[in-house]
Amino acid sequence: MNQSKIFWDNAALDPDVRYKYIADAWASTETFLNLIENNNDSWNNVLEIGCGIGRLLVPLADKHNECNFYGIDISDEMISLAPKRNNIKYQEVTDKLDLVYSMLVFQHIEHQEKINYIKLAYDKLKNGGSIFFQFVIGEENSPYSYQTSQFEIEKILTNTGFSNLVFENHMHPQWMFVRATK
């Protein structure tokens, strides 16, 4: 079985999963939610890549209850901990998305998988839809820690077809966030 899936499934079984594996002290849920909602120009369909236990997806779904939310994650154990909502579909993706976002995930996936997810987002977004995700700048590459450069991310996004790229730094000196439009 995929080593990363085993790692994250085991993490989900840790009683302290939320504090050890989901959010760090400097990464407040509220700050992430504010950043994500900054993109809101009346969503109908939103996808989170690597939604984990639904820390971000569930409050967004509760607040924007006319919108359909989709959450995918490598770990079914993580998903099993995520609260269920009528307007959330887990491990499903739809077409014509308005927004695809991903937080605290790209540092855990290898280069090619980053490309695959960015392509998936592009395929599933409607024209004019947005991608918004966080990644970690640096050169470290160890299991489950895959840093990258702004240049690399810029290259993948533009090669995929995204435009209007905006990079922002928040919460931690190595954390970059990028918004782009299909």
Ligand SMILES: C[S@@+](CC[C@H](N)C(=O)[O-])C[C@H]1O[C@@H](n2cnc3c(N)ncnc32)[C@H](O)[C@@H]1O
């Ligand atoms: C630090 S948690 C962040 C969860 C959520 N995005 C949040 O901010 O609350 C990282 C999540 O990424 C998921 N993940 C790791 N590798 C993944 C992959 N290749 N594809 C999808 N999800 C992945 C893990 O299972 C875990 O739920």
